[in-house]
Amino acid sequence: MNGPRPSLVFGALLFLVSLGMSHALAQGQDGDQPGYVPSADEEELDPRWQKTVVFYRSSEAPGTVIVHTNERYLYVVQPGGRALRYGIGVGREGFQWQGLLKITRKQEWPDWTPPPEMIERQPYLPRFMAGGPGNPMGARALYLGTTVYRIHGTNQPQTIGTAVSSGCFRLTNPDVSDLYERIPVGTKVIVRQRPEV
Numbered sequence: 001m002n003g004p005r006p007s008l009v010f011g012a013l014l015f016l017v018s019l020g021m022s023h024a025l026a027q028g029q030d031g032d033q034p035g036y037v038p039s040a041d042e043e044e045l046d047p048r049w050q051k052t053v054v055f056y057r058s059s060e061a062p063g064t065v066i067v068h069t070n071e072r073y074l075y076v077v078q079p080g081g082r083a084l085r086y087g088i089g090v091g092r093e094g095f096q097w098q099g100l101l102k103i104t105r106k107q108e109w110p111d112w113t114p115p116p117e118m119i120e121r122q123p124y125l126p127r128f129m130a131g132g133p134g135n136p137m138g139a140r141a142l143y144l145g146t147t148v149y150r151i152h153g154t155n156q157p158q159t160i161g162t163a164v165s166s167g168c169f170r171l172t173n174p175d176v177s178d179l180y181e182r183i184p185v186g187t188k189v190i191v192r193q194r195p196e197v
Contacts, residue, residue, distance in 0.1 A: 049087025
């Protein structure tokens with residue numbers, strides 16, 4: 001009989017499946033990879049996700065943050081019918097939400113303590129990780145009300161423009177650092193899932 005033995009083929013397939021699963025586990029469902037430090041080149045976004053000033057009609061006061069989940073953009077309302085627009089990563093299917101909150105706290109290089117619900121879904125995650133370049137929370141965090149949700153940086157810049165998180169909004173570390181300097185505690189944040197008609 002010519003050709004590979006069935007046991008070898010099965011073994012090779014099993015190896016490839018386990019390799020793919022171990023990569024998925026290492027990266028995590030949320031695109032998190034604790035300990036990974038992105039290079040400056042990796043943080044250079046595709047032009048459509050780069051920070052830019054755009055025309056933006058809104059009745060909200062300048063300084064208000066408006067998140068459009070479906071568009072994968074965060075806007076900071078500016079005077080004169082404009083907004084500063086940042087590309088973001090958003091919650092994956094089943095983890096998207098909408099509402100009206102305020103920034104209640106800000107933190108540079110925040111520690112990461114995954115909530116119990118996340119640990120239950122991804123038991124391989126660390127229970128605590130000190131802030132730093134390899135932390136999935138990234139360089140800055142802006143806390144939304146009393147929820148577990150935040151606007152934060154990421155050590156996985158390739159997830160900007162995707163829906164992979166557990167409900168938080170992530171920006172590249174350079175972008176979240178820029179946003180952090182512009183947004184004071186008390187800022188109004190509006191999260192919308194669908195575009196306005």
